[in-house]
Amino acid sequence: MLVxxxxxxxxxxxxxxxxxxxxxxxxxxxxxxxxxxxxxLEPGSSQLFVGLENFKHAISDATLRASIKVTVIYVVAAxxxxxxxxxxxxxxxxxxxxxxxxxxxxxxxxxxLTPVVAGLTWRLLMDPTAGTANYLLGLLGLGSxxxxxxxxxxxxxxxxxxxxxxxxxxxxxxxxxGLESLPAEPFxxxxxxxxxxxxxxxxxxxxxxxxxxxxxxxxxxxxAVKTFALTQTxxxxxxxxxxxxxxxxxxxxxxxxxxxxxxxxxxxxxxxALVVLIFPFARRLMTGGRPGPxxxxxx
Amino acid sequence: xxxxxxxxxxxxxAVAGVxxxxxxxxxxxxxxxxxDGGGKQVRVLMEDISYTxxxxxxxxxxxxxxxxxxxxxxxxxxDMSAKILQNFTQRSPYxxxxxxxxxFGSGYFASGYVVDLKPLAAxxxxxxxxxxxxxxxxxxxxxxxxxxxxxxxxxxxTFLMYRKDLFQKYGITQVPQTTDQLEAAAKKISEATSxxxxxxxxxxxxxxxxxxxxxxxxxxxxxxxxxxxGKIAINSPEAIKATQYWADLLRxxxxxxxxxxxxxxxxxxxxxxxxAMTIDATANGPFNEDPKSSTVAGKVGYAPVPYxxxxxxxxxxxxxxxxxxHALYLSxxxxxxxxxxxxxxxxxxxxxxxxxxxxVESVGVTLDKVLKGQAYAARYGKxxxxxxxxxxTGNVNYxxxxxxxxxxxxxTGQALSSVLSGQSDAKAALDAAAKNLDGVEAG
Numbered sequence: 001m002l003v004x005x006x007x008x009x010x011x012x013x014x015x016x017x018x019x020x021x022x023x024x025x026x027x028x029x030x031x032x033x034x035x036x037x038x039x040x041l042e043p044g045s046s047q048l049f050v051g052l053e054n055f056k057h058a059i060s061d062a063t064l065r066a067s068i069k070v071t072v073i074y075v076v077a078a079x080x081x082x083x084x085x086x087x088x089x090x091x092x093x094x095x096x097x098x099x100x101x102x103x104x105x106x107x108x109x110x111x112x113l114t115p116v117v118a119g120l121t122w123r124l125l126m127d128p129t130a131g132t133a134n135y136l137l138g139l140l141g142l143g144s145x146x147x148x149x150x151x152x153x154x155x156x157x158x159x160x161x162x163x164x165x166x167x168x169x170x171x172x173x174x175x176x177x178g179l180e181s182l183p184a185e186p187f188x189x190x191x192x193x194x195x196x197x198x199x200x201x202x203x204x205x206x207x208x209x210x211x212x213x214x215x216x217x218x219x220x221x222x223x224a225v226k227t228f229a230l231t232q233t234x235x236x237x238x239x240x241x242x243x244x245x246x247x248x249x250x251x252x253x254x255x256x257x258x259x260x261x262x263x264x265x266x267x268x269x270x271x272x273a274l275v276v277l278i279f280p281f282a283r284r285l286m287t288g289g290r291p292g293p294x295x296x297x298x299x
Numbered sequence: 300x301x302x303x304x305x306x307x308x309x310x311x312x313a314v315a316g317v318x319x320x321x322x323x324x325x326x327x328x329x330x331x332x333x334x335d336g337g338g339k340q341v342r343v344l345m346e347d348i349s350y351t352x353x354x355x356x357x358x359x360x361x362x363x364x365x366x367x368x369x370x371x372x373x374x375x376x377x378d379m380s381a382k383i384l385q386n387f388t389q390r391s392p393y394x395x396x397x398x399x400x401x402x403f404g405s406g407y408f409a410s411g412y413v414v415d416l417k418p419l420a421a422x423x424x425x426x427x428x429x430x431x432x433x434x435x436x437x438x439x440x441x442x443x444x445x446x447x448x449x450x451x452x453x454x455x456x457t458f459l460m461y462r463k464d465l466f467q468k469y470g471i472t473q474v475p476q477t478t479d480q481l482e483a484a485a486k487k488i489s490e491a492t493s494x495x496x497x498x499x500x501x502x503x504x505x506x507x508x509x510x511x512x513x514x515x516x517x518x519x520x521x522x523x524x525x526x527x528x529g530k531i532a533i534n535s536p537e538a539i540k541a542t543q544y545w546a547d548l549l550r551x552x553x554x555x556x557x558x559x560x561x562x563x564x565x566x567x568x569x570x571x572x573x574x575a576m577t578i579d580a581t582a583n584g585p586f587n588e589d590p591k592s593s594t595v596a597g598k599v600g601y602a603p604v605p606y607x608x609x610x611x612x613x614x615x616x617x618x619x620x621x622x623x624x625h626a627l628y629l630s631x632x633x634x635x636x637x638x639x640x641x642x643x644x645x646x647x648x649x650x651x652x653x654x655x656x657x658x659v660e661s662v663g664v665t666l667d668k669v670l671k672g673q674a675y676a677a678r679y680g681k682x683x684x685x686x687x688x689x690x691x692t693g694n695v696n697y698x699x700x701x702x703x704x705x706x707x708x709x710x711t712g713q714a715l716s717s718v719l720s721g722q723s724d725a726k727a728a729l730d731a732a733a734k735n736l737d738g739v740e741a742g
Contacts (some may be wrong), residue, residue: 040384041702063713068608101685129558130575150503152720173420215713238505239720252723255381256506257706 027268031079034265040258041046064266066241067249070156074245075224078163083217085164087172087209091201093172094179104173111169119233122162123149149235152242159234159243163227171216179205207273218282225274304508330474333417340368344383345398346625347373349659352452354706357654361645367638379403387630395633396643398452401439401623403698408448413523413628421663425646425668426641430716439695443688449626450647453663456689457515457621457625458605458699460569460587461576464598465496475598476542478519478607479578485552488575491524499551500574501545502565503719504713511621511716512578514697515604517541518619524707525697529741533711540607542725546718558719570595578604578624583661584682601685603692604627624665662686703739710735 034054053137054125058064061220071087093103110118125132128147138144182205190204231237237244237252250270254263345351350680355371358461362368363652369645374382376399385396397413407413413684422427429437429447433454440449459481461474466484469491475481485498517523520539532538549557554568562579569577570593589597604619627643628634652669655661662679664670676683699707714728723731 039702040388041406041410041705043388043412046388055559061735063735129554145555147558150556150720152722195313235559236505238716238720239503240717242720242722250710257709258381258384259706 030264033261035266036261038260040260041195042288046260047074050261054262055261055269058265058269061194061246064246065247067237067244067246070241070243070289071225071227071245073156074163074227075221076159077157077222078167078216081164082168082210082220083213086168086216087170087175087213089172091173091205092177093176094149104176107169107172109169110166111173113166114231115124115166115229118162118166119230122158122165126158150196150239151188155235155242159231162234163224166230167223171220174216175209175212178209182208192233218278222274222278315572332348338366338368339635340370341395341642342370342372342393343396343398343627343639343642343674344379344394345371345373345712346376346379348376348453348665349661350625350655353655353659353661356555356658357651361642364486364640365641365645367642369642374647374707377399383407387632390632392630392632395628396627396638397637397682398625398627400621400701401418401449401695402698402704404440404449404626404628406702406704408442408446409557409629409701412631413448415448416450416640416643417445417447418448418631419629419636420644423637423641423644423657426644426650431649431668432647433594433665433667433670433690435622435663435691435693436624438638439622440626449624449628450643451624451665452647453661454622454624454665454690456579456623456693457512457578457682458578458685458689459576459578459602459604460577460583461600461602462572462595462598463600465575466600466657473658474602475576475605476602478516478605481605482552483547485548485576487617488497489552491611496572497550497557497568497574499552499578500550500560500565500568500576500690502551502555502560502562503549503558503716504561505716507708508712509715511580511698511714512706514541514547515578515621517604518694520544520699521610524659524711525622531736533707533734533736534726534733539725539729542715542729544607545715546725549719550690550721554667558716563689579690581623581682582662584686585673586658586678588681597681601682603689618692618694618697621697622690622695623697624695625663666725669721699741701735701741707736707739 033046035051036046037048037050037053041241089107093100113121117174126128126134126148128134128145128150132145134146137146146154148154156228167195186204186208188198190200195203197210226247227245228251231243231245231248232251235243237248246266250266253266335425345354351371351373358369358371372394379397379399380403381445383394383399383403385475386394387410389478397407405459428713432451432620434453435664436454437447440451455509459475461484465488466472466474469487471484471487473480475484481499487498488496489498514524516688517538520541521534521539524531524533526532526535543714550584554560557565557568560568563581565577566583568588569583570586572594584601585677587593587599588596606619627646629639629643633639647665649666649668652661652664652666653672653674655664656669656672656678662682669675670687698704710732711729714723714732717723718725722728
């Protein structure tokens with residue numbers, strides 16, 4: 001048994017040899033910096049050992065707490081909206097219709113734009129004096145001087161809206177590919193049993209789509225946690241801390257106040273937290289509930 | 300077929316031969332650089348701004364005259380400090396000189412990254428001496444020990460800009476001299492136009508954007524970044540009052556979206572006639588008066604930043620107008636300090652500055668002779684006096700300088716943004732910022 005396990009483990013050696021040095025060097029390098037009080041404006045400060053001072057500071061840092069809250073709201077709201085909308089649109093496109101190829105390409109446009117371009121474009125659209133969004137709202141009689149990005153009650157929602165606009169196509173494309181690769185038999189069987197519409201969707205389509213959906217949600221979550229460019233270009237994290245995501249805060253500490261030590265500590269803590277939170281989730285998603293060949297055969 | 304193959308080989312051999320010769324030639328070239336600066340190379344990192352464009356356009360003349368080859372790289376001001384520090388902390392000789400404002404420059408000198416220019420200036424007076432600069436501009440580059448660590452390229456102060464036509468139309472006879480009068484004027488115009496024209500506009504975006512004009516009001520109310528003993532004082536009663544005043548002014552009489560305004564958006568709001576007043580840099584003057592892009596050209600008056608009633612202005616140490624000087628600094632790690640100094644003194648010399656006044660946006664030129672010359676008066680006469688007055692009374696410690704300056708500006712800017720957006724009240728926000736800045740002292 002032990003021999004077999006060792007044998008199996010040995011298969012991972014080449015990959016580990018290749019990956020570990022990179023992961024180790026980067027992590028240990030980051031830890032080294034985080035344990036020192038390096039400030040770019042103070043020559044020699046990179047040698048100043050401060051122990052866990054930077055980590056202690058992080059625990060009592062109110063701005064960090066605010067940025068964690070913003071990031072959590074951002075991730076939950078954006079990923080939920082993108083998944084629901086994306087699956088909806090994919091289901092609508094899951095049939096043959098004239099011009100499907102063109103529609104599929106058009107849907108991709110927001111995704112192709114870099115977040116900086118998308119952020120700046122939307123910032124102009126939402127401008128309170130010259131923006132198209134306010135002009136259209138004005139036509140509908142809903143007021144034409146909303147400063148969406150300058151008001152803390154709407155700024156985060158506005159940025160999330162742009163994230164949804166930009167990333168829903170990703171969900172659409174992957175889910176549509178998933179739908180098109182589904183076998184026809186379960187649907188025929190269910191239809192013979194009299195399932196239609198909502199029942200068919202809930203009991204057959206969505207369960208079959210499970211693995212695809214989990215991967216989409218996982219990838220979108222990882223991506224959304226790292227959000228930076230949209231918030232930086234649209235609001236620079238303001239007003240106040242209302243759109244200050246973790247990455248924006250880490251960037252600010254590192255590249256605006258040049259407190260490299262603290263910035264590395266923040267980066268390290270965030271990365272570890274993310275791995276700890278996402279890893280079990282990812283493992284379950286990747287292995288559980290999937291009708292893989294071996295297990296599927298036994299079921 | 301055979302001959303063709305041989306031919307190809309010949310070509311390859313020839314190419315290889317040329318490459319070897321070229322490499323040898325290159326190394327010979329660098330080895331033979333002259334002792335008088337001829338053949339030397341200088342690389343400078345500069346702000347992407349009109350003054351740099353002017354220097355670039357005249358560079359061939361300098362290169363021909365001196366035999367020094369100059370490479371200029373540009374980045375926007377906002378990315379400047381990160382790029383410069385990366386160079387300095389690596390002790391890299393890549394850039395021989397850098398270009399940024401006194402807030403950072405004084406920190407670089409304190410950190411030993413840039414050198415005292417005095418010994419170099421004593422040797423090389425071809426393009427002028429320190430005496431030629433307008434005194435208020437060279438003073439911030441001079442330490443109490445007498446070292447001079449930068450050559451000023453351009454400078455600015457801050458002032459109040461107001462619409463003379465709107466003041467007349469709505470019966471405001473006195474240009475605001477106190478903060479109460481400022482608020483009353485803003486209120487009057489905002490209410491008389493039902494908010495169509497905002498009473499006043501100022502930058503509200505987090506960070507240096509809002510801190511720069513706000514610092515004027517901080518001083519108007521008698522506040523300062525540091526107390527008498529050099530400890531951080533941004534949560535002093537005066538600072539809280541100033542912040543509350545600033546936030547109320549913008550919330551009640553400012554344009555929608557001011558909380559995200561940076562310099563450009565604020566300038567556009569004013570030059571498009573969407574606001575009756577603004578407090579910002581003297582560099583805004585030419586934009587107001589440019590009939591091609593401004594709808595308010597010829598209608599703008601210029602005045603000092605108002606003080607709070609009861610606060611006596613003390614021009615010596617706490618004036619409420621800034622003095623910001625952008626200068627060229629010589630890197631300690633430069634391998635060619637003599638040639639670099641020659642370039643710096645040429646780039647800030649009379650020929651270059653006179654040409655700037657003729658050809659590019661150049662309200663901030665720094666030589667006494669050019670600033671007070673006819674060409675300057677002909678172009679900037681509408682606000683020349685206001686600019687010179689403000690610069691000569693400007694406060695060089697208007698913003699915190701030294702190694703912690705960025706930290707103070709970022710923390711204060713964060714607090715301002717929270718107050719302006721209503722997320723937090725002035726006391727709580729400034730207390731939080733002061734707590735984060737605990738231990739920071741005047742640099």
